[in-house]
Amino acid sequence: MATQQEQIEGFGHVSRTIGTVFRYVLLAATLFGIVALTILLIYVANDAIQPLTADPGWHLTFFLTLVVPTLLVGGYLLRTDPASFRFGATVVGLLAVSTMFAGGAAMIFVDIVPPVVWFGYVVALGLALGGVVGIERLDRRLPFLARFVGAGAVIVAALGIVPGAIQSLPVYPTDGIMLTLSLGAPVAVVVGRYAAAEAGRRWTALAMLVALAAVGAGEVLGPLLAIGAVPATVLLAVAVVPTAGYAVGHTRRFPARRSGLALTAAVLGGALVGAAAVDALGFAGPQSWVDWQFLTSAHSGTAAEAGLYPAIGGSILLMVTVAALSFPLGVGAAVYLEEYAPDNRFTRFIDVNISNLAGVPSVVYGLLGLGVFVTYLGQPTGTVLIGGATLALLILPIVIISAREALRSVPDSMRQASYGMGATRWQTIKNVVLPRAFPGILTGTILALGRAIGETAPLIMIGAPNVLFSLPTSLSSKVSAMPLQVYAWASLFASEPFYQAAVPAGVVVLLIVLLSMNSIAIVLRNKYQTDQ
Amino acid sequence: MTENPEQEYAADESTDDPTTDDMLVETDVSESVAASGPTMSANTVVRAENINVWYNDEQALQDISLEIPENQVTAMIGPSGCGKSTFLRCINRMNDLIDAARVEGDLYLRGKNVYDDDVDPVALRRRVGMVFQSPNPFPKSIYDNVAYGLKIQNKKGDYDEIVEESLKRAALWDEVSDRLDESGLELSGGQQQRLCIARAIAPDPEVILMDEPASALDPVATSQIEDLISELAEEYTVVIVTHNMQQAARISNKTAVFLTGGELVEFDDTEKIFENPESQRVEDYITGKFG
Numbered sequence: 001m002a003t004q005q006e007q008i009e010g011f012g013h014v015s016r017t018i019g020t021v022f023r024y025v026l027l028a029a030t031l032f033g034i035v036a037l038t039i040l041l042i043y044v045a046n047d048a049i050q051p052l053t054a055d056p057g058w059h060l061t062f063f064l065t066l067v068v069p070t071l072l073v074g075g076y077l078l079r080t081d082p083a084s085f086r087f088g089a090t091v092v093g094l095l096a097v098s099t100m101f102a103g104g105a106a107m108i109f110v111d112i113v114p115p116v117v118w119f120g121y122v123v124a125l126g127l128a129l130g131g132v133v134g135i136e137r138l139d140r141r142l143p144f145l146a147r148f149v150g151a152g153a154v155i156v157a158a159l160g161i162v163p164g165a166i167q168s169l170p171v172y173p174t175d176g177i178m179l180t181l182s183l184g185a186p187v188a189v190v191v192g193r194y195a196a197a198e199a200g201r202r203w204t205a206l207a208m209l210v211a212l213a214a215v216g217a218g219e220v221l222g223p224l225l226a227i228g229a230v231p232a233t234v235l236l237a238v239a240v241v242p243t244a245g246y247a248v249g250h251t252r253r254f255p256a257r258r259s260g261l262a263l264t265a266a267v268l269g270g271a272l273v274g275a276a277a278v279d280a281l282g283f284a285g286p287q288s289w290v291d292w293q294f295l296t297s298a299h300s301g302t303a304a305e306a307g308l309y310p311a312i313g314g315s316i317l318l319m320v321t322v323a324a325l326s327f328p329l330g331v332g333a334a335v336y337l338e339e340y341a342p343d344n345r346f347t348r349f350i351d352v353n354i355s356n357l358a359g360v361p362s363v364v365y366g367l368l369g370l371g372v373f374v375t376y377l378g379q380p381t382g383t384v385l386i387g388g389a390t391l392a393l394l395i396l397p398i399v400i401i402s403a404r405e406a407l408r409s410v411p412d413s414m415r416q417a418s419y420g421m422g423a424t425r426w427q428t429i430k431n432v433v434l435p436r437a438f439p440g441i442l443t444g445t446i447l448a449l450g451r452a453i454g455e456t457a458p459l460i461m462i463g464a465p466n467v468l469f470s471l472p473t474s475l476s477s478k479v480s481a482m483p484l485q486v487y488a489w490a491s492l493f494a495s496e497p498f499y500q501a502a503v504p505a506g507v508v509v510l511l512i513v514l515l516s517m518n519s520i521a522i523v524l525r526n527k528y529q530t531d532q
Numbered sequence: 533m534t535e536n537p538e539q540e541y542a543a544d545e546s547t548d549d550p551t552t553d554d555m556l557v558e559t560d561v562s563e564s565v566a567a568s569g570p571t572m573s574a575n576t577v578v579r580a581e582n583i584n585v586w587y588n589d590e591q592a593l594q595d596i597s598l599e600i601p602e603n604q605v606t607a608m609i610g611p612s613g614c615g616k617s618t619f620l621r622c623i624n625r626m627n628d629l630i631d632a633a634r635v636e637g638d639l640y641l642r643g644k645n646v647y648d649d650d651v652d653p654v655a656l657r658r659r660v661g662m663v664f665q666s667p668n669p670f671p672k673s674i675y676d677n678v679a680y681g682l683k684i685q686n687k688k689g690d691y692d693e694i695v696e697e698s699l700k701r702a703a704l705w706d707e708v709s710d711r712l713d714e715s716g717l718e719l720s721g722g723q724q725q726r727l728c729i730a731r732a733i734a735p736d737p738e739v740i741l742m743d744e745p746a747s748a749l750d751p752v753a754t755s756q757i758e759d760l761i762s763e764l765a766e767e768y769t770v771v772i773v774t775h776n777m778q779q780a781a782r783i784s785n786k787t788a789v790f791l792t793g794g795e796l797v798e799f800d801d802t803e804k805i806f807e808n809p810e811s812q813r814v815e816d817y818i819t820g821k822f823g
Contacts, residue, residue: 343631413668419629421681421731422658431684436671 321388366461402444722753
């Protein structure tokens with residue numbers, strides 16, 4: 001009897017009380033962790049940097065020159081043109097992060113690998129690659145074995161002879177020139193290709209030349225700024241030139257975003273003007289523990305003279321070793337398990353065990369490293385190689401799991417398309433699956449490296465020294481690491497100034513290094529997500 | 533790869549196939565697709581004999597026997613789960629990639645049984661192009677997408693020319709000629725599907741299999757794809773699976789109707805199927821009473 005006259009008075013009410021309570025309990029749980037962590041970090045940063053020891057004039061100067069202009073320009077851009085704001089902020093972030101990496105690289109070239117050795121190996125690698133490509137191009141009818149043997153001979157010969165030959169030259173170019181050629185040239189190629197992609201092919205050569213010339217300027221600028229030719233060249237090659245290349249390429253492609261550079265100018269200019277102003281006005285800065293002295297000197301009995309330099313270098317070397325060991329092993333295992341292995345009881349057993357291994361405490365891995373490498377293989381304790389191998393074992397399950405996740409995220413339709421074209425499994429993996437999964441694999445590996453860089457227990461187990469006064473110079477020298485040094489200050493040298501200032505300063509440096517590493521992972525992940 | 537793969541393929545084991553001999557393969561009879569009349573004169577490219585397919589214990593296809601003529605569009609229609617896609621994937625042995633699938637019977641491509649022990653499924657798939665339901669270009673440049681088949685097969689020749697030719701045949705060249713180095717994923721859905729068609733025809737296959745190629749596309753893109761299929765049939769043998777009966781009626785010369793249970797109920801000229809089917813079940817399906 002539904003006539004058009006029938007009317008509804010109301011729809012009643014459905015209770016949402018429990019849902020609302022649940023929602024705010026979840027919010028509280030989320031905030032609890034974040035707030036607790038933030039407070040802790042503020043305490044640590046306060047102890048390490050001690051901002052309140054600075055002259056109020058110092059704060060006021062930087063507030064006026066740096067904070068106010070940045071907020072004004074940033075706020076204005078954010079309201080009117082968010083794309084430009086993001087671009088400007090990216091340039092600042094890129095410069096900051098790449099400067100850290102430049103610092104690490106400079107450390108390597110100053111103290112670990114002399115530029116002439118590096119130059120020799122880069123030239124040898126270039127020759128070897130050229131030889132291999134030449135053999136491939138020369139005659140495709142050569143049997144595979146002949147090409148394989150030929151390529152192998154070229155690689156071995158180049159790597160075996162060229163570095164030694166270059167080092168034995170009576171006169172060789174200055175360090176700056178060698179670094180410009182061996183470090184600047186690859187950077188110039190990358191910048192040139194980027195310029196070609198963003199601004200068009202005809203800019204490639206020009207971009208490469210400008211980039212190379214800019215890196216070469218380090219030879220002159222370094223001594224002028226009193227930081228030496230080598231660090232200046234590295235800084236230009238790793239930080240300044242890539243950032244400038246990105247900024248120029250991006251503004252050519254999106255001219256409308258040029259205004260974003262105002263933000264970059266506000267931050268950089270503000271910092272420079274502020275520094276000049278406090279210098280001129282005589283305002284004292286904070287008595288920060290994280291200063292040049294802390295970053296460049298070794299441990300000392302007096303806290304004020306102690307530094308983290310050997311530990312930073314050790315951590316960098318350890319990370320390079322860990323990455324070199326765990327990346328091929330982990331990715332290889334992941335590709336096998338994901339693409340080749342049949343689904344049977346044995347592979348499922350391996351699956352479960354890899355997941356379990358990812359949760360095994362790190363001290364157990366330390367014991368494993370001690371047992372296998374030191375006791376069984378008779379290696380000396382505490383070297384870069386042993387430390388790196390132990391940490392690589394520690395993160396191997398994480399690398400495998402994250403790489404498998406990345407491989408699994410490649411849509412099956414891509415594999416089907418490739419098989420449908422008549423590709424073999426190897427061709428499908430090489431041409432379709434791996435390129436697509438690569439950013440994800442890299443992200444997972446970097447995050448796993450982030451775990452390795454903070455590990456203390458395995459290094460203690462394998463007998464890494466708590467205190468080291470110089471950088472390790474080879475894979476078989478003793479190595480210390482940042483967390484180990486911090487731990488030593490907190491335990492062995494426990495005294496007021498050490499654990500009130502040196503420890504927080506060490507923690508801050510460790511966190512900054514960790515964040516710059518993870519920032520690569522974040523950038524890769526964002527790029528990966530927008531590609532999909 | 534040999535100079536004349538077609539010959540080798542048929543000559544290899546011509547004893548296997550009593551009906552198709554070398555002479556027939558060589559003669560180029562039907563050039564016109566427009567002719568929708570009797571198509572008895574066309575060569576048979578694919579001949580299935582008693583194909584049965586099981587997924588584990590469940591039978592997906594029952595005793596399918598049919599002949600697919602050269603340079604024509606053959607449509608497979610039927611309700612969901614009737615096995616028409618499964619049959620399509622028998623032709624290039626894509627079912628091999630599914631562990632649970634088991635195929636019995638014989639399927640001849642140009643007189644060679646593709647289920648013989650000496651047939652390498654990878655080599656077979658290089659002769660058979662495939663276009664899938666949803667566009668699946670590789671995350672590579674448009675150029676590299678089209679050149680993919682050439683590269684993996686190590687084909688000689690001017691890739692630039694073949695890529696251009698394939699894109700022109702796929703009616704995509706005018707839209708992408710100035711941005712061949714952009715990612716294939718940046719194209720619209722319809723363009724992506726035409727890119728996949730260009731990718732499939734670039735290595736010059738014997739047969740092109742299309743598994744519901746327009747089902748994920750809007751009506752405009754669908755009609756572009758349909759026009760394209762009719763044009764492709766001038767040079768290629770096209771086998772298309774579709775849900776859409778009007779589409780089958782519009783573009784195909786022959787139609788196979790599969791019904792639930794994996795049976796091939798009727799296979800005949802498209803006109804006959806849609807105007808005067810033999811079987812009552814097919815008529816019910818076509819008029820929408822069932823399925």
